Amino acid sequence: MKIAIVGGGSIGLLLAAFFSEEGQDVTVCTRTAEQADAINAHGIKYQAAPDYSKIHRVSAARVDAYREVPHYAIICVKQHRLPEVCSVLQSSPIFRDSTLLFIQNGMGHVDTLRSLPQNNILVGIVEHGAQKENHHEVRHTGKGKIKIASFRGGIDKAFWGRMITGSFRIEGKDRLEFIMKEKLVVNSVINPLTSLFRVQNGDIEQNSFLTELAKLLFKETCSILGINETTDAWEHVLRVCRSTAENRSSMLIDVEEGRQTEIEAISGYLLKLAEGKGMDVPYTRFVYFGIKALERKK
Ligand SMILES: NC(=O)C1=CN([C@@H]2O[C@H](COP(=O)(O)OP(=O)(O)OC[C@H]3O[C@@H](n4cnc5c(N)ncnc54)[C@H](OP(=O)(O)O)[C@@H]3O)[C@@H](O)[C@H]2O)C=CC1
Numbered sequence: 687m688k689i690a691i692v693g694g695g696s697i698g699l700l701l702a703a704f705f706s707e708e709g710q711d712v713t714v715c716t717r718t719a720e721q722a723d724a725i726n727a728h729g730i731k732y733q734a735a736p737d738y739s740k741i742h743r744v745s746a747a748r749v750d751a752y753r754e755v756p757h758y759a760i761i762c763v764k765q766h767r768l769p770e771v772c773s774v775l776q777s778s779p780i781f782r783d784s785t786l787l788f789i790q791n792g793m794g795h796v797d798t799l800r801s802l803p804q805n806n807i808l809v810g811i812v813e814h815g816a817q818k819e820n821h822h823e824v825r826h827t828g829k830g831k832i833k834i835a836s837f838r839g840g841i842d843k844a845f846w847g848r849m850i851t852g853s854f855r856i857e858g859k860d861r862l863e864f865i866m867k868e869k870l871v872v873n874s875v876i877n878p879l880t881s882l883f884r885v886q887n888g889d890i891e892q893n894s895f896l897t898e899l900a901k902l903l904f905k906e907t908c909s910i911l912g913i914n915e916t917t918d919a920w921e922h923v924l925r926v927c928r929s930t931a932e933n934r935s936s937m938l939i940d941v942e943e944g945r946q947t948e949i950e951a952i953s954g955y956l957l958k959l960a961e962g963k964g965m966d967v968p969y970t971r972f973v974y975f976g977i978k979a980l981e982r983k984k
């Protein structure tokens with residue numbers, strides 16, 4: 687299958703390497719010509735701890751210079767970059783018949799997807815940790831799951847089910863809202879805490895004071911979303927901390943690099959929901975303003 691990965695960041699490069707390993711015809715659609723040139727010249731270097739690396743020869747093009755017609759377009763930009771990418775997806779005939787897959791953290795984007803003309807739109811969640819080292823190198827810093835579900839149209843579970851490399855697999859699910867809420871719970875805890883305390887994901891479980899804070903945030907997020915704070919749900923958060931222990935969350939990297947974070951789509955989304963329900967949510971408010979303050983410092 688022809689697969690376009692839109693956005694050559696940590697997750698875009700990771701997925702490009704994965705689909706290349708699966709024998710798919712992958713093109714990375716980048717924002718800059720500089721990154722496309724680097725990928726075309728060197729391929730993508732996939733690295734995994736402690737000493738595994740492999741070069742994947744995939745092609746790359748700046749997104750507005752991409753001329754192929756992909757079966758799948760996997761959108762790997764941050765939430766706040768979606769408006770510009772969605773306008774390309776809306777206007778370009780290239781993507782008209784593609785199945786789109788959006789993998790952003792947070793819930794902010796789901797309403798935006800309604801205006802897209804494509805008949806087949808999937809939404810997914812990524813529990814892997816990845817870090818882009820430079821334009822064409824990515825480090826796989828934590829292995830987890832990818833779950834996808836249909837937002838509009840069908841889902842070819844047989845195709846996705848064949849995409850298995852070792853423990854790397856994509857699971858097709860029926861309940862979109864469930865997988866998104868489950869991931870939102872994880873990100874509402876891990877992303878702001880790791881960013882405010884500048885720690886790796888694993889520290890949330892290792893440092894018992896951080897675990898206490900994580901539990902408070904976890905309980906609050908569950909009550910905002912109206913879901914049961916089961917032991918299973920809490921264990922799931924800890925499992926992601928463990929499986930991505932060495933990872934610096936995507937929000938922490940944004941903070942360190944002085945970039946806009948996805949706090950609006952995660953804690954900002956939860957705050958608005960809580961406001962609508964007349965709920966007071968002090969922990970979520972605290973982390974929201976804490977991250978906004980760090981963004982202002984940049
Ligand atoms: N990193 C992680 O471990 C995880 C991330 N996620 C989620 O995955 C999504 C992507 O995150 P991540 O890969 O870390 O983000 P990055 O910031 O590493 O990558 C985003 C990429 O999108 C590119 N981009 C921005 N605008 C455009 C555009 N208009 N056209 C084409 N490309 C564009 C950026 O290019 P440029 O650099 O040139 O601006 C950058 O390469 C996020 O929603 C994140 O929450 C989920 C799980 C884990």
Ligand SMILES: CC(C)(CO)C(=O)C(=O)O
Binds near residue numbers: 812
């Ligand atoms: C899975 C996790 C928590 C990995 O760090 C993530 O979603 C992120 O960094 O945004």
